[in-house]
Amino acid sequence: MSSIENLSQLFMKFPGIGTRQAKRFVYFLLSQDPHYVDALASEISVLKKNIAQCTGCFRFYPRKGAGTLCNVCVDDADSSTLMVVEKDTDFDSVRRSGSYAGRYFILGGTIPVLEKDPASKIRIRELLERIEGSAADGLTEIILAMSVNPEGDFTRDYVLKALTPLAGQLGITITTLGRGLSTGTELEYSDGDTLRHALKNRA
Incomplete structure (x- = not known):
């Protein structure tokens, strides 16, 4: 498959996203400035590193230090x-x-x-x-x-x-x-x- 098809398949794993919407996302990215695409790729690549899941309420929150609880659970x-x-x-x-x-x-x-x-x-x-x-x-x-x-x-x-x-x-x-x-x-x-x-x- 081409890069367009591969990326479309990945977008289709998003909630509520079908074939047409996935293709729109891909073509939108292709029409954007390279700096935007690079910034998007960079944020996606560090998402898991910068965001943690609270062991108390299980919501995702910005990781700070070695703590395992979000601010809502400790306030x-x-x-x-x-x-x-x-x-x-x-x-x-x-x-x-x-x-x-x-x-x-x-x-x-x-x-x-x-x-x-x-x-x-x-x-x-x-x-x-x-x-x-x-x-x-x-x-x-x-x-x-x-x-x-x-x-x-x-x-x-x-x-x-x-x-x-x-x-x-x-x-x-x-x-x-x-x-x-x-x-x-x-x-x-x-x-x-x-x-x-x-x-x-x-x-």
């Missing part, structure tokens, strides 16, 4: 609440909204409705461990903040079922986002007012 955030979201972009949306001041946990995705091994698709074991460890720090509420679509609903139900026994033992309440998010909405695309309303009306 003075409200440790009584833990919001469980699907992915980093959901975390970014909630943080931008300013509607929540507690801790976070990134599941790592959603579970396809027909998945035969749901536990392999998300960090359910790590979440259970996080909850056990956080109970001593005063955790009293877990907020399940999933997208309002079939996979988000299925994931929420699976996580709720998995967490309920442990939460019951530890006296922790499990809530979900309330009215405000429209059916079919992904959390990352919700505006600040919508997120604030959904959090205020969680149940």
Whole structure:
């Protein structure tokens, strides 16, 4: 295959990118100044080196020193609440909204409705461990903040079922986002007012 085809195949691994969009990306790069292409290639090459994954919440953050926790996990955030979201972009949306001041946990995705091994698709074991460890720090509420679509609903139900026994033992309440998010909405695309309303009306 040519370089155009090879690069197109790599772009098609991006979420939501099909053949046509991948080709557009390649032709866009070919039309750009060489300095732009070199800068892009340079940033991609050092991405893994400069970005770490937090061992507490599993979000990606700029690496600083030898620490393994991100700033959100080590700062003075409200440790009584833990919001469980699907992915980093959901975390970014909630943080931008300013509607929540507690801790976070990134599941790592959603579970396809027909998945035969749901536990392999998300960090359910790590979440259970996080909850056990956080109970001593005063955790009293877990907020399940999933997208309002079939996979988000299925994931929420699976996580709720998995967490309920442990939460019951530890006296922790499990809530979900309330009215405000429209059916079919992904959390990352919700505006600040919508997120604030959904959090205020969680149940």
